[in-house]
Amino acid sequence: MRRIVADFNAGRHDQARLLCEEGLRRTPDEPALNHLLAAVLFAKGEVAEARAHIRASLSIRADNASAHVLAGRIARAAKDFEPALHHFARAAELAPGVAVLIERARTLDEAGDRSQAYQAWQAVARADPSSAEAAARLGRILFEDGMPAEAAPLLERAVKGDAPASAWFDLALVRQDLHEHAAAAAAYRKALEKRPDDAEAAVNLGVALQETGDMDAAIQAYRTAYQQRPTTFGIIAMALTSAPHGRLWLDRDALKGLLGEPGKV
Incomplete structure (x- = not known):
């Protein structure tokens, strides 16, 4: 068991799998080995096989909270949301904690249940007020519901520390919606630092x-976007000709020439 865990933690998934399978040939009903093999298979993206082994583990030891959490994650990966929520509910009964609340909120988010997801992320935030993920998701939902002013402080909290590109992008959207264009540009730059190939950002x-009047920097940003994803050309052309600080381009080829050749970033 220790060797399997050590191999798994070191990323030696094939070796961990061989050891699990060797052990299960001797003791096929061993719940811990089935649990470990399910974890290894899930890490390798073999969802159906992973699900079979975590079911085998739970059929023998149904009161294992960590096995229910893994079963929930596997079910969520299969887009089977009701069983996933059932497993997380059972895990919460056996071992209450913020981690299970987060898994439930992620599942409701992925299932597209906005109302339930919002309530679930609120529960996470109450249990852990420092949760950047909860702040980011609550902020995003409020923004999508047309409440950027309410979303802004949540997203400001979400980008504290080592925040992902998505949190910076959402904060930038909110700032832009509030007409805080210089602050929005700063947030987009942070998002691009973390995900340089994000053409939308x-x-x-x-x-x-462009809204701040810095056309040279705006053109450079558009050039980056176009060279990464040529399909952004229409959006860029519209932005350049419609904003108060835009420019008129009668010749599409001239504008494409200014933006440069795609793929040369």
């Missing part, structure tokens, strides 16, 4: 910079 950065 580059386009939006160009729009924000």
